[in-house]
Amino acid sequence: MTPFLQLIFVLTIILFASKLGGYLTSRIGQPAVLGELLVGLLLGPSLIDLTHLVFITDRHLGEVVAEFGEIGVLVLMFLAGLELHFSELTRNTRVAAFSGILGVLTPVGLGLLAGRMFGYSFTNAAFIGLTLGATSVSISAQTLMELKVLRSRVGLGLLGAAVFDDILVILLLSTFLALSGGGSALDIFLVLLKMIAFLSLSAAFGLWVLPKLSRRISKMPISQGMLTFSLIIMMIYGLAAELIGGMAAITGTFLAGLMFARTPEKNQIEPGLRSLAYSFFVPIFSVNIGLSVDTHLLNLNALW
Structure with a gap:
């Protein structure tokens, strides 16, 4: 063949x-x-x-x-964002921040402790802890959506915590590299600055530019125009998260979904995107984890 x-x-x-x-x-x-x-x-x-x-x-x-x-x-994380309202997420900021911080510090601390118990140096043990602190929320988000509890207090807290988790792990890793001789305080500042730049730009675009563009695209005689437009924006946010913010691409696509959730065109996007995701891409993602x-x-x- x-x-x-x-x-x-x-x-x-x-x-x-x-x-x-x-x-x-x-x-x-x-x-x-x-x-x-x-x-x-x-x-x-x-x-x-x-x-x-x-x-x-x-x-x-x-x-x-x-x-x-x-x-x-x-696509899965974009759908997760699309199902939520930004106001719902902000109402659970305290829970999300607390969960995200504990969700990083606990595995990092336990990994550091385990590394020291097995005879690793403090530097190597700290690195082991940091690798354990980096988690992914994609499977959790998929499970919450299947169980239809994504918009519950638990679901909102989990997804909000994922954003805090992503930011905190990157900052801790940058600090670790600076202290272990691989970087400087300036590097830590630049990492933080890049994150702020990405979050600010993505929020500004999503709040003020995206709604106007969505209205125009929805009125154009283009086959599946809004669905294609949403996929383009999703990928741009994912790229920007990695290249500008130094964050995971899934964080960017989740934010893109949140921004589209505020627009009336959401109802034009969601059915087609859900069909595309769950008929092809998401099953491949889930199976590939086992592969x-x-x-x-x-x-x-x-x-x-």
Whole structure:
């Protein structure tokens, strides 16, 4: 088979298996994402190793699937933002800040402690703690949306905490590099300045420019014009988060969703985007997490 046909084959298996796994877990009262993750584990190197079967000759196929999954998580977080109102999120600022700070400091502290207990130097142990402090909220957001509790106090607190988490981890990492000799106080200031610049620019654009552009685009005789426009803005916010703010792209797409949620055109965007996301991109993202796990690498003897 040509590389293109190999890709089609793998995507077909992933989509079919993900929906089957999601259906089976939903039948026992669990979120569909659980089934998709388990399917990924079965299709990955732990058992079947789908992207390395004997007739799969394209060695970059796994990377292509992973990139489809990355698009999936961007769309997923955009949808999460689209379901919320900015005012709802700001009302839970205190809860989000407290959760985000504890959500970083607790794993960082425990990682540092564990590293020291295993004999690592303070610097190496601190780095281990910082890697544990970096978390992703995408699976949690998907689960909350499936359970229809995204706009609950817990859901709002979780998503707000994710933004604080992203900012705090980057600041802590910059401080760590400065103190360990890899940077300076100026570097920390620049990191903070870049974050403020991104958040300020994205908020200004979303509050004052985006509504006017959305109104104009919605009146133009363009096939699926608003949906395409929203995807373009989503990707611009994701790029800006990485390149300007030094933050995760999913933070940018989440903010883009929040901005579109304030516009009347939201109702034109959401149905088509939801269909696109949950029929193709999001299942690939969920399965790809399992595809990335190889349980053979676990050394269980190290636990004893």
